[in-house]
Amino acid sequence: MNRSERLYIIDQMLGTGRAVPIEEFLARLEVSPATFKRDLEYLRDRLQAPIVWNQTARGYLFGQASGVGPRYELPGLWFSAKELFALLAAQKILADIEPGVLAAHVAPLQSRLSSLLETSGHSSAEVSRRVRLLSMAKRPIEPRYFADIAWALFCRQQIKVDHWHRKRDDIVTRTLSPQRLVHYRDNWYLDAWCHLRNELRSFAAETLLRVTVVPEVAKEIADETLDAHYATAYGIFAGAPTETASLLFSAERARWVRHETWHSEQRGEDLPDGRYRLQVPYSDERELLMDIMRHGAHILVEKPFGLRRRLQEELHAINLQYSAG
Numbered sequence: 001m002n003r004s005e006r007l008y009i010i011d012q013m014l015g016t017g018r019a020v021p022i023e024e025f026l027a028r029l030e031v032s033p034a035t036f037k038r039d040l041e042y043l044r045d046r047l048q049a050p051i052v053w054n055q056t057a058r059g060y061l062f063g064q065a066s067g068v069g070p071r072y073e074l075p076g077l078w079f080s081a082k083e084l085f086a087l088l089a090a091q092k093i094l095a096d097i098e099p100g101v102l103a104a105h106v107a108p109l110q111s112r113l114s115s116l117l118e119t120s121g122h123s124s125a126e127v128s129r130r131v132r133l134l135s136m137a138k139r140p141i142e143p144r145y146f147a148d149i150a151w152a153l154f155c156r157q158q159i160k161v162d163h164w165h166r167k168r169d170d171i172v173t174r175t176l177s178p179q180r181l182v183h184y185r186d187n188w189y190l191d192a193w194c195h196l197r198n199e200l201r202s203f204a205a206e207t208l209l210r211v212t213v214v215p216e217v218a219k220e221i222a223d224e225t226l227d228a229h230y231a232t233a234y235g236i237f238a239g240a241p242t243e244t245a246s247l248l249f250s251a252e253r254a255r256w257v258r259h260e261t262w263h264s265e266q267r268g269e270d271l272p273d274g275r276y277r278l279q280v281p282y283s284d285e286r287e288l289l290m291d292i293m294r295h296g297a298h299i300l301v302e303k304p305f306g307l308r309r310r311l312q313e314e315l316h317a318i319n320l321q322y323s324a325g
Contacts, residue, residue, distance in 0.1 A: 001029065001030065001031075003039065003042075006029050006031065006039050007039060007042070007043060007047075007074060008074060009028060009029060010025065010029070010039060010040070010043065011043075011049075011074055013025065013028065014051065014060060014061060014062050015062070017061070017062075018057075018059070018061065019054045019057030019058070019059030019060065019061045020059045020060050020061065021058055021059045022036065022059070022060070024059075025060075040060070047072055047074065048072045049062075049072045050062055050063045050064060050072060051063070084131065085133070087113055087116060087117055088117075088127075088128065088131060088133050089133060090109075090113055091110065091113050091114075091117075091128065092133055094106050094109055094110050094113070095110075135186045136185070136186055137185070137186065137187070138186040138187060139187050139204070139206045140206060141188060141205050141206045142206075142209075145205075145208055145209075145210070145211040146188070146205060148211040148212070148213050149178060149181070149190055149205065149208070149211055150181065151213060152178050152213045152218070153178040153179075153180075153181060153190075155213075156217060156218045156220070157213055157214065157215065157216065157217065157218055158175055158176065158177050158178075158195070158213075158214045158216040158217070158218050158219075159175070159176050159178060159211050159212060159213055159214065160173065160174070160175050160176075160211075160212045160214050161173070161174055161175075161176060161203075161208045161209075161210060161211050161212075162208070162209045162210040163203060163207055163208055163209070164207045164208075164209050165207075166204075166207065171209065172196070174194055174195070174196045174197075175194075175195040175196065175214070175216075176190070176192040176193065176194055176195065176203075177192055177193040177195065177218035177219035177220075177221075178190055178191075178192050178218060179191045179192055179193065179200070179218075179221050179226055180226065180230075181205075182202075182230075182236065184235075184236050185236075187204065187205070187206070188204075188205035188206075189202050189203065189204055189205060189236055190202070190203045190205055190208070191226065191230055193218075193219045193221055195219075200221065200225075200226070200229050200230070202230065202236055202237070202238065228240065231264075232265070232281070233281055233282050233283035233284070234262070234263055234280055234281065234282030234283070234284070234287060234288050235282075235284075235287035235288065236287065237282075237283065237284030237286055237287050238283065238284075239283035239284065240283060241281035241282060241283050242282075242283050243281070243282055243283070243285075243304050243306070243307065244279055244280065244281050244282075244304075245279065245280045245281075245282060245288060245301065245303070245304065245307055246277060246278075246279050246301075246302040246303045247277070247278045247279075247280065247292065247299055247300070247301060247302065248275060248276075248277050248299065248300040248301075248302050249275060249276045249277075249278065249295065249298060249299050250275060250297075250298040250299070251273065251274030251275050251276075252298060253276075253295055253298035253299065254270075254274060254275055254276030257276055257278060257295075258270065258276050262278065262280050262291070263280045263281060263282075265281055266278060266279060266280050266281075267279040277302075285306075285307055285310055288307070289307075289310060289311060289314065292311060293311070293314070293315075
């Protein structure tokens, strides 16, 4: 907890109008008496807070302001990077909702988010104007199908879908038991048990071209099984890891990559010459190949050989395409 957060908590506790014992402050703030004393002095001396000690009640409270000097007021409370992203992302999602039956319910949420942003000491509009969240490669979803997916997910019912397989460019009718919705890299995916294939699969939500909720109860998969299948390998193409990629980055590109999280169980190693070795577990190479290729000549796939060969094949195909022109 940083000082700004502590000052706001102290202000809130004193704002109740009762005398607050020092022990209560220490327990809430989780700081030493010396740190609390410094915070109190900062509020009194720098921010003109009229904090007094009540000997009878054995606690601190707000007294009467002297009327001399600047009025006591806390500075704007700023947010951490994660907190700011969460607030702006929530605002953006609500703003993207089309007007309809949810409008009356969404308005109070938007108002509350705006008021939270304004605790920074700046207007919500100014924060939104100065800080941007940019979506990359976002793919639109048919709203009514997404609503049916979400309904079936939470009501634990099966859905019948027409699934467009992009690679084969064909449509397969499947019955699915929805397990989880996942928002990943600006797009929605449905983790589901596929009754056609009798296995867990992940579907890009926009490839479900027709969705019908059916009365059959959805097959339940334990959270532990879902986590093991979807959360342990690289990206959205999850499953139990079958390989670990060893990727060697140039000294220049290492300045960026060593601060990136590609996988929760990745291992990184700084080399004496400035290069950086990243080891990433994966089960499906497709998404990993896309991330490898964006680094161009600044990355070398050390192993496994199969991944290295697939990259060579892809680069060879790219070379042929441009050579033919």
